[in-house]
Amino acid sequence: MSKNDGVSNSVIKRLPRYYRFLGELKNKGIVRISSKDLSERMGLTASQIRQDLNCFGGFGQQGYGYNIESLYTEIGKILGVDKTRKAILIGAGNLGKAVALHMSFEARGFNLIGIFDKNPALSGQMIRGIPVRHTDGIFDFCKDNNPDVAVLCIPSVAAESLAPQLIQLGIKGFWNFSHYDISANHPNVAVENVHLSDSLMTLSYRVSNL
Amino acid sequence: MSKNDGVSNSVIKRLPRYYRFLGELKNKGIVRISSKDLSERMGLTASQIRQDLNCFGGFGQQGYGYNIESLYTEIGKILGVDKTRKAILIGAGNLGKAVALHMSFEARGFNLIGIFDKNPALSGQMIRGIPVRHTDGIFDFCKDNNPDVAVLCIPSVAAESLAPQLIQLGIKGFWNFSHYDISANHPNVAVENVHLSDSLMTLSYRVSNL
DNA sequence: TATATATTGACAAAATTATCACAATGTTAT
DNA sequence: ATAACATTGTGATAATTTTGTCAATATATA
Numbered sequence: 001m002s003k004n005d006g007v008s009n010s011v012i013k014r015l016p017r018y019y020r021f022l023g024e025l026k027n028k029g030i031v032r033i034s035s036k037d038l039s040e041r042m043g044l045t046a047s048q049i050r051q052d053l054n055c056f057g058g059f060g061q062q063g064y065g066y067n068i069e070s071l072y073t074e075i076g077k078i079l080g081v082d083k084t085r086k087a088i089l090i091g092a093g094n095l096g097k098a099v100a101l102h103m104s105f106e107a108r109g110f111n112l113i114g115i116f117d118k119n120p121a122l123s124g125q126m127i128r129g130i131p132v133r134h135t136d137g138i139f140d141f142c143k144d145n146n147p148d149v150a151v152l153c154i155p156s157v158a159a160e161s162l163a164p165q166l167i168q169l170g171i172k173g174f175w176n177f178s179h180y181d182i183s184a185n186h187p188n189v190a191v192e193n194v195h196l197s198d199s200l201m202t203l204s205y206r207v208s209n210l
Numbered sequence: 211m212s213k214n215d216g217v218s219n220s221v222i223k224r225l226p227r228y229y230r231f232l233g234e235l236k237n238k239g240i241v242r243i244s245s246k247d248l249s250e251r252m253g254l255t256a257s258q259i260r261q262d263l264n265c266f267g268g269f270g271q272q273g274y275g276y277n278i279e280s281l282y283t284e285i286g287k288i289l290g291v292d293k294t295r296k297a298i299l300i301g302a303g304n305l306g307k308a309v310a311l312h313m314s315f316e317a318r319g320f321n322l323i324g325i326f327d328k329n330p331a332l333s334g335q336m337i338r339g340i341p342v343r344h345t346d347g348i349f350d351f352c353k354d355n356n357p358d359v360a361v362l363c364i365p366s367v368a369a370e371s372l373a374p375q376l377i378q379l380g381i382k383g384f385w386n387f388s389h390y391d392i393s394a395n396h397p398n399v400a401v402e403n404v405h406l407s408d409s410l411m412t413l414s415y416r417v418s419n420l
Numbered sequence: 421t422a423t424a425t426a427t428t429g430a431c432a433a434a435a436t437t438a439t440c441a442c443a444a445t446g447t448t449a450t
Numbered sequence: 451a452t453a454a455c456a457t458t459g460t461g462a463t464a465a466t467t468t469t470g471t472c473a474a475t476a477t478a479t480a
Contacts, residue, residue, distance in 0.1 A: 012415055016408035020389065021220035034427060046427090054429060062428045063476035074247040079411045097306030099406075108407060109414040116454055149417060150461065175410060179230065184253040190416035192409050194235040196309075197225035197318060198404050200385060201289045204319040205222055206400035207359060207383040208290035220437065244457060255437055256457090264459060272458045273446040 007055045010131040014052055015079055017042070022072040034065035080107040085148040087175075088141070090162065092117040092125070092132050095177055096153030100127050110149065114141055118158070138162075149173035149190075156180035217265045224262055225289055227252070232282040234401065244275035291319040295358040297385075298351070302327040302335075302342050304386055306363030310337045320359065324351055328368075348372075352379040359383035359400075366390035 021042055025033060036047040042049075052159075053059055053071075054200070056078050060066045076082055087110040089100055105112045115127055118135040125132045132155065133141065141147075150171045152159050160177035174182050174189035183191040218306040229347040231252055237289050263269055263281075266288050270276045279388075286292055299310055306327070312407060315322045325337055325393040328345040335342045343351065351357075359379045369388035373396065378382075382399035384392050 007468075013412060015415065016405070016411040017391075019411065020405075020408065023308075028212065028221065036427080040304075041394075045469060049466090051430090051468080058404055058429065060428050061476065062474070063426050063478085065427065079417065080414040081411060083414070083418065085414070085417060089244070092306040094311040098304040101304040103406060103410065105410070106409045110410070115361065128419055171418060173413055175413050181227075181253075182444065184251075188420065190420055191415060192413035194404075194417065195226070195230075196313060196404065198223075198230065200313065200318045200320070201226040201229065201291060203359065203383055203385050203400060203402035203472090204225060204290040204293070204295070205288065206402065207295060208293065209399065210382060210400055219435075246457080255439065258437090259439095261438080261460085268459065271446060272444070272459050273448085273456045275457065297453065 011052050011055055014044075015075060017082075018049075019072065019075045019079060022068055022075065025066070025068050026072050030068055032065050032067055035060070037065070078196065079109070080109065083109045084111050085109055085173075086111055086113050086145065087109055087149045087151060088112070088114040088116065088138070088147045089151040090116045090135065090138070091153030091158075091177075092122050092127060093108060093153060096151075097126075099126055099151060099153060099177070100130070112151075113145060114140075118154075132199070139165070142166070149175060151175045151177070153177045177181060217368075219263055221262050221306065224254075224284060228259075228262070229285045229289060229291075234280055235278050237281050238313060242277055242279055245270070247275070271378045284311050285312065289319070291317065293319045294321050295319055296323050296355065297327065297361060297381075298322070298323055298324040298327045298348070298357045299361040299363065300345070300347070301361060301363035301368075301387075302329075302332050306361075309361060309363060309387070310340070322361075323357060326351075332372060349375070349379060352376070352381070356380055359385060361385040361387070363387045373394055 021038065035049045039046040039049055049062070056074070059071050059074055068181060085172060089096055089112060092100070092115050098114065100115060112128070112130060113132050115132045116135045116138050117123070117132050122132045123134050148171070150161070150166050152174055154162070156179040159176065159180040159182070163174065163182050167186055167189055171189070174192070176182050176191055177191045177196070179195065179197065181192065181193060182189070215237050231248065234290050245259045249256040251261055258268070261269070269281050269284055299306055299322060302310070302325055310322065310325060322340060325340050325342045326345045326348050327342050330344060332342045347359060357414065358381070360376050362372070362384055364372070366389040369386065369390040371393070373384065377396055377399055381399070384402070386392050386401055386403045387406070389405065389407065390402060419420070
């Protein structure tokens with residue numbers, strides 16, 4: 001266990017946003033920032049920012065604030081974007097293809113090394129310079145290449161049957177776009193569920209209750 | 211203000227998941243369920259489920275539990291999926307196209323009535339039976355059709371400049387796939403941010419700290 | 421160099437969220 | 451019809467998360 005475990009979910013979910021804002025400030029050439037200034041830009045309290053960051057270490061300096069460049073780098077390390085983990089994408093339909101083409105995996109600590117689809121018509125097609133392989137080949141591919149995470153852009157039923165097999169093959173994390181809730185069933189595996197339908201219904205609720 | 215405002219964010223974010231699980235149970239032909247049974251399937255506590263539901267009314271019956279069909283319908287009403295709100299999609303690139311083709315807008319209370327892209331080469335192309343229009347036409351289109359929500363699949367810079375204009379034109383909600391945080395700047399408008407990059411970095415953190 | 425100012429890190433307090441526990445009450449079986 | 455059982459809704463309690471406060475300390479200025 002590293003020193004930074006036991007950090008609450010709420011904090012973890014804010015880290016990428018800090019990273020994003022700091023990246024923008026860095027690109028603007030701004031060198032330093034106080035928690036107060038950052039809090040105003042982000043719509044948070046300064047206290048929360050300081051407390052969040054202090055979960056991982058004292059990155060600031062009294063009377064000065066935080067050095068943007070170095071805080072950006074530190075948060076990047078905390079998030080693990082300096083690592084390069086191998087990722088495979090399963091499901092090359094509309095959504096899978098869009099995720100493959102749209103996301104900067106490399107900037108987020110991942111290297112997309114394989115794409116799979118059960119539709120034989122897609123086999124051989126190139127997406128982002130990566131050939132689409134038939135789903136049947138996943139298991140051999142995993143044994144040979146040991147990917148760390150799987151991006152699931154497949155229907156729930158397929159995800160439900162595939163997830164346990166992938167875990168057996170050493171997959172340690174899922175970026176799950178299917179409707180199936182992986183986390184509810186497999187502990188000790190990292191899961192990030194992206195339930196777009198849930199998100200859209202949340203919007204529906206919010207619009208209905210303005 | 212309706213009787214169900216003041217409901218906390220945490221509760222609201224769980225509602226679509228309840229809806230999803232109840233929908234599945236309904237499809238399996240199961241008629242009733244207790245909070246205890248549901249809690250085991252969902253990985254929550256029974257108490258939380260009961261308390262969440264009681265924010266909106268007493269849908270259960272002592273000694274019996276909840277009727278799945280009627281609870282499903284009730285949560286659907288709470289979420290507003292029985293309404294039909296008009297939605298426009300802005301940005302018909304990889305992600306925009308995938309969202310248009312992949313999502314069941316109709317099942318979530320929305321009707322996609324227009325798609326826009328600034329690339330003239332896409333104009334006229336049909337996606338899901340809807341023609342792609344040039345972005346320049348958004349304003350007239352909004353005046354004529356009064357869409358309720360906008361789905362933004364465009365770069366941050368475009369989102370930043372477009373959002374205030376769309377609010378002026380009467381847009382009440384954003385499903386925002388861009389990196390720009392709309393909510394931080396415009397109160398009284400519903401915003402659901404889908405920050406895929408943030409999500410991927412959260413996964414990176416989780417995999418790094420297993 | 422001395423003084424005024426700014427800002428962190430840490431701890432305390434407040435607010436919010438989740439869990440517990442049980443009386444009330446409907447259901448089921450005999 | 452009656453008794454045994456199941457399960458809700460709710461108020462109390464516990465846990466977590468956010469916010470407030472301030473001494474400590476670095477920076478900036480004259």
